Amino acid sequence: MTLALQIVTSGLVTGLIYMLIALGVTLLFGIMRVVNFVHGELVMLSAFAVYFLGSQEAGLPFWAALLAAIGAAAAVAVICQYLLFRPLHYDILNCFIIGIGASFAIRSASACSATMSRTEIHPQDRLLPSYRAKPRRDDEKAPPQP
């Protein structure tokens, strides 16, 4: 029973994440008739923003990091709008190609940068909302992570 509930919950969480992403795409496509291929990169960038701002070095609380990441993604989107889509007059094919180009550029630039290619998340900077930041009792019994 617990397992079933856990599966349902984690499925719901994953589904809600996808839903949030898809909402952005459908908003843009429905209104502007533009398929935004930079959308996935915006998701990636905001994930990294939460990671860097909420990690031990920056030390922001989770909620502040979340807000900052939303702001960062919105800022990048505004830049994309003025640099990419608006000069092309929202022509669907041109926007498609320029979106793919921008997504290649952003993705490989992040993969090339030394800090962002570190995919591993260390246990000590596990990104959790502050109310769950303290390890639970059964975690304490586990052997300390190196």
Added chain:
Amino acid sequence: MKQCVRTAALIAALLGLPLVVHDAYFLHVLILIGINVMVAVSMWLLGITGLISFGQAGFMFIGAMTTALLTKTLHWPFWIALPLSAAIPALIAAPVGRLSLRVRGVYFFLVTLAFGQVVNGVFAYFQDPFGGWYGIRDIPPPQPTALFTTLNKVPFYYLCLTLTLLTCGIIYRVSRSWFGNVLWSIRESEVLAASVGIDVPGTKLVAFVVSALFAGVAGSFYAAYFAYISPLVFTFEYSVNMLIFIVVGGFASITGPIVGAVMLTLVPELFRVTGKYQLLAFGVILLLSMRLMPQGIMGTYAAFRARRAHTAVPQSALSLSATPEA
């Protein structure tokens, strides 16, 4: 007339190239360009009507798989497998087109994308005839095998050049014939074309079948040249690359996809020296080319020529928007 001379000179130069250049890597890149030109041009034929088929890699895969199975498993000669590899994708394209051409615009993208994924999935799932995810290796080269050896790229280059020129020539003739005019008219206005008595679904279906046929030819040559095919090659990304070639080259004439395919196959090869920054350079080039040349390379060239000649270019000849207002 001038254009005829120029085309003949270009073909002569391409024919004479292996006599001058002996570098195997260079010939390999040229062969890659030839394959990409074939697929891009075949995709462009349907693109005239405003429909972009993302199933092109799927049809190419069907052609490649036909050649692989016929020559490797049944030991048939390549020269019999080649026409069959063109015919079978075309036969499969007929019912697929009948179903998928009912929808328009972005929904056609999605249906053909799904078709490509289904082809890939089927070939990846059935290990017995299709080789599964491992693909098929050791596909025999064309006959005579003494000529088509792995280390000698020149015969493959000439075969590729012949197929590419045939594909481009036929599709050029088709796009300039009455049938091509019908295709252009469908792009301008589907409703208007239907109202003057054009069989819009039938015309689109013929274009779809012809484009699948040439994708099959390209796939067949791919299988014979690389001697290895797998579902990881003919992916959705491959079709997207073809669309990038067309749009960067320019939609207005057949020179667009050709120039786009040549440029964008060469550019990543040139940036191979940058190592891990190759994809970054490719993305930036794509971005800049769309920003600076939204009509594509050939569209910008035509506008430049027109400006020099002080004549107005009809806007419709330059318009890139291939998708009719939904």
